[in-house]
Amino acid sequence: MDEKATPKSYRLHLMVCAGTGCVSNHAFEIKTALETEIRKHGLEEEVSVVPTGCNGFCERGPILVVQPGNIFYQQLAVKDVPHLVEEHFLKGRPVPKLMYSPPEAKTPVPVLTDIPFFKKQVLIALRNRGLIDPEKIDEAIARDGYKALAKALAEMTPEKIISEITLSGLRGRGGAGFPTGLKWQLVRNAGSSNGGQKYIVCNGDEGDPGAFMDRSILESDPHSVIEGMIIGAKAIGATAGFIYVRNEYPLAVERLGLALRQAREYSLLGRDILGTGFDFDIQIKRGAGAFVCGEETSLLASIEGRLGEPRPRPPYPAQSGLWGKPTCINNVETWANVAPIISRGAKWYAGIGTPTSKGTKVFSLVGKINNTGLVEVPMGITLREIIYEIGGGIPGGKAFKAVQTGGPSGGCIPGDKIDLPIDYESLSAAGSMMGSGGMVIMDEDTCMVDIARYFLEFTHDESCGKCTPCREGTKAMLDILTRITEGKGCPEDLVLLEDLAQAIKDTALCGLGKTAPNPVLTTLRYFREEYETHIRQKKCPARVCRPLNVYTIDPRLCLDKGRGCDVCRRNCASDAITGRKNEAHAIIQSKCIKCGVCFDVCAFAAVKVD
């Protein structure tokens, strides 16, 4: 290899989060402003600006972490930069007003590891987040990237690699939780007699609403996935691999492409890897954003250039996958866990988590939660720890009502199960699933019928239409749910919903259909009284289903507090409000279309909803 000049050393490294969340909050403008100010003070030889992958604390973006010292700046604006550069990077005085302060703390907490959001997290799949520039392979290598690959190629037989993965207890992180080592063994055994072609596939078709775990891993540490895949290829005997990633993840596609090129330049991919005679290369396949393509047989069809539709299993891809050849398909996060297991050993990994669910899991924390973001936690942690300690609780001090895990295929877990430990089995027992790791938090203002309708609308929309139960069944269920939210439900609807749900679960062709009824079934199980209130009393307890709401104006409040300000009347789209300025206003119920605008615009809380 070329003798490269010694890499430059700097006294300060400014780690600018360049994950998608922060980028959409103008992280690149911050980066440019930092570089400009640094040059202005002549600090460019001393201070280095490093773009990194997602830091995880997306709620607080754009984020800048200063190393050494782990000092955490948040919600930066370009106008803050000149002061920050002069004070901290030139004069060495950190700027407290730009730091994050947890709600209960009295002074800003500057050090990252003291912030409750980060304190309880254990990073394995996200081990390099915020610490490396994902566009520089050398930085990944410095953090032990490709060390596990070197070990696997130099010291381990394929059988030894597989047994290490099996002993670690790693299970598929895409949702179903199939033991990874067993899957690898099945592919290794398949057709091993004829030594034919086999394939490795990475499933990066992340489609759950509110989920961005895979996106974040690919953006912040693409080499972790690539290394896992090469090790997997060696173990099962594959020479070609594909990463299937959504085209609407442009940053992930770009960084992955760059990472593959850099790995090839170092001969970590391609022919004769590290001079061991092992050949393997990876191509990116971009998906067009169809939810069903996250289902493995649809994904494989899409890679082959066919319509992304599922087919019956068996045969499983391990026997007959891409172009009919044995194929090992794992999710992004699963691949990212492989290298640490090989480096540090199965025993270390199996020491984290619960007896049946080992290691850590990445979750995207979204919805009614203070600390929206990306977290990696040991299996077995409770929902309470995730929501209240890491997540910082519910905004506005409202009550925690439920959490949807596993996206549209998962289920709602009610607030009274807040001490449930997170592992594959306990989530299934609660009627939900691990899924890929989306966690949508709901507070007391969420209507569970409306939520079930929302998820079903999503799966109905994404149903590929190949099998009747999914195509027609989800439509029939959606119609019933819509009726209920409009006040047109009847008591028989609930039985019909349950019958339809069971029929779809039993007969749908693929996982999309089989799991689509889960949100309805779990909300019926835990929040049946809410459905009944919608049906019998024609009321929505959370006042979300607007057709069921009755809006009225309190004449006293309107006149005494608001002096008949007339804002509601002027904003009413259906001329349903009477009254003039300085008079009490009123709503003509027959004309009201229940849009709720009057409620939203009244500054004096004179509009009541019941």
Add this chain to the structure above:
Amino acid sequence: MPKITFEDLEKIRDQAQRAMAVREGGAYRAKVNVHMGTCGIAAGARMVMTALMKEIKTRDLHDVLLTSSGCAGLCSQEPMITVEIAGRAPVKYVNLSEAKVLEIFEKHIQGGSIVEDYALGIGSERTDT
């Protein structure tokens, strides 16, 4: 580029680690803090900082942490630095010039012995926390 071997991979890792070591913050042999308040800068703290950066680079050191901080309260004796060898009490040096800084670098940071002529004192100020 020709193929890399296992040894090359380790060499790349080693080089990249050196460049990134300062990010980890943890293990360092010596920490040098340049007092960069307005007073310090006016008295030549930038020259001190530049000289230290240059020394660290030419000697290819990766275990010496260079930080800056504000005014130490003794504005009349700027530029100042505080040198802290890991595990030992910090030493403050005052009224520095480039030549003095180089001498401190050689004798104290590298050699471990305090340059008494330029030193103000050993230890930290008392705080009530």
